[in-house]
Amino acid sequence: MPNFDIAITATFLVYLALMLAIGAWAYHRTQDSSGYFLGGRSLGPWPAALSAGASDMSGWLLLGLPGFAFASGIEALWLAGGLLLGTWLNWLVVARRLRLYSYAADDALTIPEFFANRFGDPRHVLQAVSAGFVLLFFLFYTSSGLVAAGKLFETVFGFDYEIAVVIGTLFVVSYTLFGGFLAVSWTDLVQGLLMAAALLVVPVWAIHADGGVGPMLATLRETNPELLTLWRDNAGKPLGIIAIVSLAAWGLGYFGQPHILARFAGIRSGADVPVARRIAVTWSGLSMAGALLVGLAGAAWVQTNAGGELADAETIFMVLVNALFHPVIAGVLLVAILAAIMSTADSQLLVSSSALAEDLYRKLLRPAASQTEIVLVGRLAVVLLAVVALLLAFDPGSTVLGLVGYAWAGFGAAFGPVLVLSLYWPRMNWAGALAGVVVGGVTVVVWKQLSGGLFDLYEIVPGVLLATLASVGASLATAPPPAAVRDGFARFRASLG
Secondary structure (H helix, E strand, C coil): CHHHHHHHHHHHHHHHHHHHHHHHHHHCCCCCHHHHHHHHHCECHHHHHHHHHHHHHHHHHCCHHHHHHHHHHHHHHHHHHHHHHHHHHHHHHHHHHHHHHHHHCCCCCCHHHHHHHHHCCCCCHHHHHHHHHHHHHHHHHHHHHHHHHHHHHHHHHCCCHHHHHHHHHHHHHHHHHHHHHHHHHHHHHHHHHHHHHHHHHHHHHHHHHCCCHHHHHHHHHHHCHHHHCCCECCCCCECCHHHHHHHHHHHHHHHHCHHHHHHHHCECCHHHHHHHHHHHHHHHHHHHHHHHHHHHHHHHHHHHHCCCCCCCHHHHHHHHHHHHCCHHHHHHHHHHHHHHHHHHHHHHHHHHHHHHHHHHHHHHHCCCCCHHHHHHHHHHHHHHHHHHHHHHHCCCCCCHHHHHHHHHHHHHHHHHHHHHHHHHCCCCCHHHHHHHHHHHHHHHHHHHCCCCHHHHCCCHHHHHHHHHHHHHHHHHHCCCCCHHHHHHHHHHHHHCC
């Protein structure tokens, strides 16, 4: 076992050194807030696509989704299919328009700032409210990544859970603090490739070790044939419409995720979007297929080799790697989990810090703040937010998928309908945008506390529906947008060509 620990430790240290080197390189290219928070809008299609995918999927791709497939079988296809469709639609419907309009709207660096500039927000009420929701939901989202880090270091090295979470937090903060958006995006490129490779290698090797696809399926059928049914849960009960819609509706969340939307705004040119879209959808499809296979192959392997018992389903990827691979190879594969965690947590910290520095500090407290001061505040915010998320992550009973699901619904409902309408509907006004953000965010918070019957529906569905109705209703019930806002939309539409 000591040799195994030494191999894993060496691999992790080499990986962290590479990430820090990228952070140092990006530090010297980051001179102002535009560079720190949006990379100077210089991302090509490969880093934009893989950074969006890697920051989206996070630790749940290697822990939460395989764990769900391990416990529920191919029922997980409803979830993965909804996410893949949402990825494609987000790149198709939002990416190019947001890249062009965010720049035309006074070079808006954040989603709250884009809303403020798009609709006219002289008192910064819409911007402040939007930034508040960014901070609220990202604390839970970032916490989910730290929980995943805790499970990784606890399982691999045997650390106490709290110590493991602290170590993971230090890994993430170390390069996000200095390099900003460029460091995050280019490390995400490396991490996205590593994640996809690990998710393809591990299930293929696990299936091979189990004798092939036929024996694996036979084991699953003998263990629980319901794992191989799409229309029933693992207990044999038919999946109702609420369950199916709740799983597939995860795809609705894509339109409101600030850390993904920031990649759209940071793309070098609108002309790069089609290539980036194809890369992103291909990467997402392969990665999620691999994650599902990890869960299914893991269920068969555990039944055959471990007596059918696994204390935590979300550790199945790590269990397979530890059992099936040479320590050096295992080290590389386990680093993929760290890559997944870091690729999302760093993005979330950066977007949250931009909400504090750009949307609250500069707009409400220090309008005359220099670029150097804004970047400094952003870096301090990274540390502060990481500490708060760390405290939330100290509960070892938290699940990665559960924390992600809540934050995902919050962003999808609060920002998704407003963002899509803002890019396509010229009649939308400030009142409609504010109503949509507030109603969407509050609906998710309230719905999450209820249960039974209709309230078992995933909270993103009522959140998106009510936010859309509120945005449209409030816009039509109030005065049309002022001439300056209408002219801005007309110029944006003309730029589409």
